[in-house]
Amino acid sequence: MRHCFKAGLVWRGIRHDWSKYSPSEFFPGVRFYQGTRSPQAREREVYGYSEAWLHHKGRNKHHFEYWSEWSGKEQGERVFVDMPCVYFAEMVCDRVAASKIYLKKKYTDSAPLDYYLKHTDIKGMHSDTAKRLEYFLTLLSEKGEKAMFAELKAYVKDGKKKEREKKRDVRARLRDERRCLKSEKTKK
Numbered sequence: 001m002r003h004c005f006k007a008g009l010v011w012r013g014i015r016h017d018w019s020k021y022s023p024s025e026f027f028p029g030v031r032f033y034q035g036t037r038s039p040q041a042r043e044r045e046v047y048g049y050s051e052a053w054l055h056h057k058g059r060n061k062h063h064f065e066y067w068s069e070w071s072g073k074e075q076g077e078r079v080f081v082d083m084p085c086v087y088f089a090e091m092v093c094d095r096v097a098a099s100k101i102y103l104k105k106k107y108t109d110s111a112p113l114d115y116y117l118k119h120t121d122i123k124g125m126h127s128d129t130a131k132r133l134e135y136f137l138t139l140l141s142e143k144g145e146k147a148m149f150a151e152l153k154a155y156v157k158d159g160k161k162k163e164r165e166k167k168r169d170v171r172a173r174l175r176d177e178r179r180c181l182k183s184e185k186t187k188k
Contacts, residue, residue, distance in 0.1 A: 008156050
């Protein structure tokens with residue numbers, strides 16, 4: 001929550017991971033709790049998959065795994081969507097916080113980058129999302145939290161503006177398409 005606040009994401013910080021209080025995530029979290037890593041890792045070892053993780057990633061947009069879709073083609077192929085700026089920034093905050101929680105006194109500002117490079121399946125992430133994530137984690141590693149959160153906050157502010165403009169453009173294009181279709185129908 002504190003990291004989200006630093007990035008200018010007050011509401012995202014307050015709402016972060018509420019799904020963990022649902023029975024689907026809470027009870028496995030208690031059952032498989034170890035304190036040094038995610039309970040979902042242990043659940044995966046026991047069952048071969050983590051039902052809690054499947055529930056969690058499907059409801060929390062700050063996980064890159066949420067942002068995959070099937071293409072519109074008949075057979076469909078998996079495509080990975082570039083994360084919107086707010087959820088991307090929340091993911092950065094989440095990764096830093098998780099590193100601090102699991103590593104405790106062993107935490108350094110390079111720990112989130114090290115974890116990302118060694119354990120993140122970037123084949124399941126949009127390439128632009130992966131590049132941005134590596135950039136921000138490298139910034140954290142090289143210049144520290146203050147610099148990284150300042151730039152992340154600026155990224156969110158700028159990104160929100162760009163995303164609003166893009167949505168406006170799409171709505172205008174769709175309105176124009178509807179007008180064209182309507183005029184074609186009236187000509188017939």
